[in-house]
Amino acid sequence: MRVAASLAVAILATAVSTQGKAQSMTPMRGEITSFAESFAVRVRPYNPYNHRIRVAVRVYDADFHPVAARVAPAEILLGSGASRPVIVEIDFGPRRERRVRICAESIPFPNHQTKIRAQICGRFIARRGM
Numbered sequence: 001m002r003v004a005a006s007l008a009v010a011i012l013a014t015a016v017s018t019q020g021k022a023q024s025m026t027p028m029r030g031e032i033t034s035f036a037e038s039f040a041v042r043v044r045p046y047n048p049y050n051h052r053i054r055v056a057v058r059v060y061d062a063d064f065h066p067v068a069a070r071v072a073p074a075e076i077l078l079g080s081g082a083s084r085p086v087i088v089e090i091d092f093g094p095r096r097e098r099r100v101r102i103c104a105e106s107i108p109f110p111n112h113q114t115k116i117r118a119q120i121c122g123r124f125i126a127r128r129g130m
Contacts, residue, residue: 023045023046023047023048023049023053023055023104023106023118023120024045024046024048024120025043025044025045025046025102025104025120025121025122026043026044026046026083027043027122028122028123029122029123029124030122030124030125031124031125031126031127032124032125032126032127033126033127033128033129034092034126034127034128034129035128035129037091037092038089038090038091038092039089039090039092039098039126040087040088040089040090041087041088041090041102041124042085042086042087042088043057043085043086043088043102043104043122044083044084044085044086045057045076045078045083045084045086045104045120046078046082046083047078047079047080047081047082047083048081049080050080051080052077052078052079052080053077053078053106053107054075054076054077054078054106054107054109055075055076055077055078055104055105055106055107056074056075056104056105056107057071057074057075057076057086057088057102057103057104057105058071058102058103058105059071059088059090059100059101059102059103060100060101060103060121061099061100061101062099062100062101062123064101067090067100068090068091069088069089069090069100070088070089070090071086071087071088071089072086072087073086075107088102090126092126092128095128096127096128097125097126097127097128098125098126099123099124099125099126100123100124100126101121101122101123101124102121102122102124103119103120103121103122104119104120104121105117105118105119106118106119
């Protein structure tokens with residue numbers, strides 16, 4: 001009984017002390033004022049893993065419907081521990097305010113066992129200046 005309790009404590013301590021790694025992106029939120037017909041946001045997807053990942057940057061509205069945007073570059077390959085700036089430009093259209101989600105989505109490599117698509121999104125509000 002004592003051995004089982006000690007083993008449980010050791011397993012719990014190991015689980016608490018190991019760091020979880022997760023794909024990330026900065027910034028995760030922002031407010032933009034633009035005096036033009038469009039606005040731009042620079043985001044930096046980051047790869048915390050020990051292997052390279054392929055990332056696509058996509059834009060959605062507040063309800064996760066795709067939004068037409070110019071993304072440069074739209075897809076990137078990130079090495080271990082690397083990040084890279086991506087410029088996203090979105091038109092206002094007839095609106096004075098635009099709420100969007102800019103997402104970094106990992107793309108699984110073909111011929112690999114893992115087919116997980118991670119997605120991390122930031123929320124941004126843009127307003128047209130007077």
